[in-house]
Amino acid sequence: MDGAVLLRMLAGGAAALEREAAALNAINVFPVPDGDTGTNMSSTMRAASTAAAAAATGDGARATVGSIAVAAARGALMGAKGNSGVILSQILSGLPGALAGREGLDGEALAAAFERGQQAAYHVVSQPREGTILTGITAVALAARDAAARDAAARGAAKRGDGVDGVLAAAVEAAQGAAEHTPDLMPLLREAGVVDAGAQGLAVLLDGMLRALRGEEAAPVEDLGAISGAWLAERATAHAGGAQAGFCTEFVVEGAGVDRGAMRTQLAAMGESVLVVGEGSVARVHLHTADPEGAFAYGRTLGTVSREKADDMSAQFASLAEAAGGAARAGGSGIAVVAVAAGEGIAALLRSLGVAAIVPGGQTMNPSAGDIRAATEGTMAATGAGCAIVLPNNPNIVLAARQALDGIGVPARVVATASIPQGVAALVAMNPEAPFEENVAAMEEAIATVRSGAVTLAARATHAAGIAVRAGQPIALVDGELYAAAETVADAAAAAVREMVTERAGAVVTLYAGEGVSHDDAERLADALRAELHVEVEVVDGGQPHYAYLIGVD
């Protein structure tokens, strides 16, 4: 085999990577999910192929596989983009070592090139991880060496061919097998429902080279014999939904009855995440179903079914959840936070800040110690947390919360938050990575610096702290004390905020709009306060009962 064929193979590999680049980007998870593995491998291979072609043109008739190999490796090194590109450049660096000075290429030399490339690739990565392109090139090197040895033995009997096709075909098969095996080696991939993008890219590259060698057309994406990154990307999307029940079911069916459109409709009735791809009389099927046998049986009514596979997803997710829980505990975290709160918006906010369980309650509906104890124990059991923090968010609930934790038998503390704004400040100060006691201290420190206000309607006429109040009149409380009476809730809130931000440079005001206060009303008030007081104001649609506004100043 001569230099022209090697050039064609390099170009074919580059073209295959280019075609699949977007699909490979889409499954990029390790080491950082920045979605550029396909692009990087493609542009690196393009650089290798271009440099090789330029060298061949320059050398004219004297171009040998040796000189082309040197140019390709050099081009890859120059053009390597990203980590996957660098590793690919190392794999290609095996070419000149094995082919230098040679006129032609044979199977043994190709196998030797893979072996050298494998060693170089491992050498360059500081902490080699299996389940990556490294696993791919190892499998390729081993398979190529076996194929070359078999071929040499056969040629001893009857000399025929140069053995390149056989070695490369074995390499393609090994690369694809290794790529499909990567999720077993790396939990991150299993979790994402993808194979490693770099390992898959290697299979794409070698497949492109083999097809170029054979003078075949490029494999269409849907070609089931080929390696389809698009398929994998779609499957990853289908798996992205989180916990699932049933079986992840796949098979291939070939027969005259294959009609992919009709199959999609039929299969959609049998399960979810249905994917059907293929060409001509062949279809490759993926779906999530409780009844994989039923899906296979349906396939058999259309033609010959092969490559059946059914993975129990609930088992998969259970083991993943267990692994995740273990990691959380090992990380010194695993703190269940229970908070007392009323109002949908408040509850959603607290949850978004890390609260695991909400006990409904507040000013006029204090929950019992038993309610808090049950919520704490329940959420600890559900999350596997080893310790608990309770935020009562009301002075009248602190004692019940302390009683609830009495004798609970695990590290558990009440951080005595007297208001929702204090509860929020405590949660903001929490760090899931830090130990329990450190978090309790940080939360207690945080609540000491918060001022809390509230606007409500006076239940009855009164005269207190020099303020005359009519029944039903809007009143503002600051840190639990009556502060002002006003004609509108907005005026009462504004009076409270003015007092609360005094001598607080750089303060942030949070307005929690209660039941009956529209978002627009709250934003109008916020705008007025920003203009008047030059402070940052954030509006939360809290939806709490009794209080038109809760106000926090941090």
Add this chain to the structure above:
Amino acid sequence: MAVHVVTDSTADIPPTIAEELGITVVPLTISFAGESYRDGVDLTADAFYERLQHVKELPTTSQPPPALFQYDYQHLASRGEVVSVHLSRKFSGTIDSARAAAREVGAERISIVDSGSASMGLGFCAMAAARAARDGASREACVAAAESVAGRLRIAVAFETLEYLRRGGRIGRATAFLGGLLRLKPILTVKDGEAFPVTRVRSRQKAMDELFALVDGAGEIEEACILHTTTPEDAEALAARVRARRPGMPLVLGRFGPVLGVHGGPGMVGMAVVDAAPGDTTASA
């Protein structure tokens, strides 16, 4: 034999300092919609942040190809030995490119050091190696100088949002601070080569207080720096407080380069301090 120090452009070492210490800086690449720029060479921080405001899609960053390192290594190794100090492997494959190049040129003359840090955390490691080299230290001693600083770094970075870090895939353990229905300003540190959550605060003022806390303790500090992406006024106000608290301490003011800017986003302010080595009496208390 003379030792030359190489680092990458994520070190954010102000050019005057790099020049003075003879540090060779190899640029990473920034791509804006298909156009590539060498960090700090074809694209200054000012031009970058100006342009960042007008693009829809975030630019991407990539490590230098091995050939870029190879060029400098060949040149420098012909005149002596090389110590090459880099961005944490957990953030970028840059150090793998350096390793690949060292292998081509001859690894026996080149030492590659993973700082386990980023920006001026890395910058201080490279500067320590360069100072040792200037004082005639051996290659091993230059490596030791860089590693010693790496072990004495304390870092705090205030973000306006973690969205850029998340989109770039570098969020690591700081995932815990994502989300939430309030606008929160997360403070992260870099530990063992990774971003770790420290705390979250509501106001800009508190965020700056968190950074200031790095120099507010009692320990002796060798040097420190403050960097920002788009808010020089924050960096300068913080610097004034730091100078008042630690009058004699060397303090570098600088800017996060485009590569870190892509991942940190507008409004990021960071501080790194190098604690004095035990027994060092020259540092500022």
